[in-house]
Amino acid sequence: MPGHLLTIEEYAALGETGSGFTELTEGRVVTCPGSGRTHDMAVCLLAGQLERQLPPGLAFAVATDLDLCLVPTGEPGFSRRPDLLVFGRAALARPGGLLRADEVLLVAEVVSPGSKRTDYQVKRDEYADAGIPHYWIVDITGPVSLVACAGHRGAGAVTGTFTTDVPFPVKIDLDALIGRHAGTAR
Secondary structure (H helix, E strand, C coil): CCCCCCEHHHHHHHCCCCCCEEEEECCEEEEECCCCHHHHHHHHHHHHHHHCCCCCCEEEEECCCEECCCCCCCCECCEECCCEEEEECHHHHCCCCCEEHHHEEEEEEECCCCCHHHHHHHHHHHHHHCCCCEEEEEECCCCCEEEEEECCEECCCEECEEEECCCCCEEEEHHHHCHHHCCCCC
């Protein structure tokens, strides 16, 4: 690893650095361990439910690097790898580089053991500061719940079925993300 704070361009040039994945926080490379099968299955099942309901013109990706664009080019940067992102299909045509915050409509994080504070507070603030309009926090401990945030504001946790028209009409069966229903979500 370089011995200095990295710009987003330097970080993107690193590629993968080993097991798990990395993120960039204020120019510092942070290693994130794998999240486990239950977490990964919940992400996939959430992506499957979303995919069937996305309006034309939108696309999704899982575990994709995102430039938060919080600092000017050339300064120590910020990159996160959200569990799931929804963005305009036009971003697919842009050559090279990381997805940028201004291309993203929705970010979803599935809370992992050890990431609760980061997902509920740190990432929530970073995504809001980056101008990402919608952030979902899916907590798979206890009854599965979803907190929908718009900017720095968040609603209360929803369990069972999450239904919204914002940023697009969608209905998510939260119980199907884990437990005995996992793998049977339609």
